[in-house]
Amino acid sequence: MIATVLKLIARRLLAAIPILLVVSALLFCVLRLLPVDPAAMSLPPTATIEEIDAKRREMGLDRPLPQQYLIWLTDALHGDFGRSIQFGREAGSMVWATLPVTIELAGAAMALAAILGVGGGLLLFHVRGTLFEPVADLLSILLLSIPEFLWGLILLFIFGVVLHLLPFTGQVAPGLPLPHITGFLLLDSLLIGRFDVFLSACQHLILPAFALGLAFSPTIMRVLRSSLFDVYHEDYIQQARLRGLSEGRILLGHALKNAALPTLTLAGVQFGILFSGTLLVEVIYSYPGMGNLMVDAVRNADLPLLQTIGLTYCIVVLVINTVVDSLYVVLNPKLRVR
């Protein structure tokens, strides 16, 4: 079973490689259209025109665009993504250091979104046909209208500024050590046995994760409800009812299992969007992840860094979508190829 899943995922990831190549080429072209000169930017302001020209030749900027792309691609395949212009450090290793932070945040947010979404979806379905239905329905549309960055600000305001309940800047309280073993702070703090760091990291994670989770749960809610509606038209629900099963057991034992599939597909697509949604939440909470790094790179027109981060986001989203697609095939017996 696991072998087939892995084989499926591997096959689909291979199929995603052409897309990735086109994406990286597009990214390259868009960023080269910028009216900034990376050569001039990487030299001190006192550099002469000749020095800048020499640097341009050294960086390969005098060659035609396709050739520049090929140089970049060859380097990238060898793990060299160039140096960040503003920090002077390797772009690849900078992204590599911030990626776990963002993955941790996205994972926590997705778990919350799933819990809130499934709970809310069941609740929405439960009140069908009652007086509460229009109210719940309207509420779900209102929730749908609050994007993650507004949730981020609202939660920051309520729990951080007014109630002083939770911290809202950074990843841990100032003064605490930031262990670096795997890059995943929650894991690392446990590995070095510092529970105070772990606790502080959890506290700092709550608001950003809830901001993202709350923003993405309404879609899951609504899809789960409508797939539950579809499932309830099926004969086996009637039959279960005739067998005398309680409504609760029909809902949780029979209907939910079948309604889970479309919901899962959607959750996968949502996870891709959620992952890029971390960007704003990180900016709002000064969370030291990839999103913050990207906004920094954007503000300083740091091309190599920007390119690496943009590509990383695309790769992660592509991988997530591929894995979810494969899971969908595995979980849906109708699609299984024998």
Next chain:
Amino acid sequence: MAGPISRSLCSVRVLIALGMIICIGCCAVFAGWIAPHDPGDQNLLSILTPPAWAEGGDPTYPLGTDSLGRCVLSRLIYGARTAMLVAVFASFGAMIIGSILAHISGYFGGAVDWIIGRMVDVWMSFPPVILSLILMVGLGVGLGKVILAIVLVDWTRFCRVLRSEVLIVTRHDYVAAARLLGFTHWQTIVREVLPATLPLLITLLSLEMAIAVVVEAILSFVGLGVGSDQPAWGQMIADARQYVYQSPWNLLLPILAIFLTVTSFNLLGDGLRRTLDVRLAETGR
């Protein structure tokens, strides 16, 4: 189309949403008359004053002032102009590109369909926020650039959804009949296919307006939006965030403005979907 339109006007959701959108639209159009001050006018003698009803409020600034002593109410009203301009032009632009490609793709099929489909695939593998940020770096700030960036990112939403609808409609007998009657491809698409996909198109358009408002706010928040000379809600939020302890209202008011605008577009989209979609209307959901 008289039936569906009058039906949708009977829907409470659509009416409420339209009412709200008209109010915001009026603010946008008549900003020059409604706003008590010029949105750029600075009064450095009274910075960060609270709204008029709160303690220390100044009645000349009904909703207080920001960190540069600019009138918050006026900036909110002018911000509505920015948001509505982006919402209307960006969503129409995305709709035009997306629906033309969707109709070509779904109607002709074959190689054209394959190429457009792969284009959409590549485009959609960029997360929208990331793509629009990168585009804004390339394009530079400004109202027109924001609109262009949103069009370039979001045409795929229309293309993907409409294509499958066109595919279904094209298989209907009346489309084949139109071809047999001697209609050209162009005539068939415009007279037979488009009217059938129009309800979906309108619904998507309304949802896209909500998305455009959010994207504009996000870009302005990050500092890559319409530029500092033009008031925008996202910018007001970014500014107010630094002074959240001194004047929380400055943060809450633009949030509320964005929320109301996005809600009304979403409500309109949802109401239209329910009333215009024949299949949904029949099942009574």
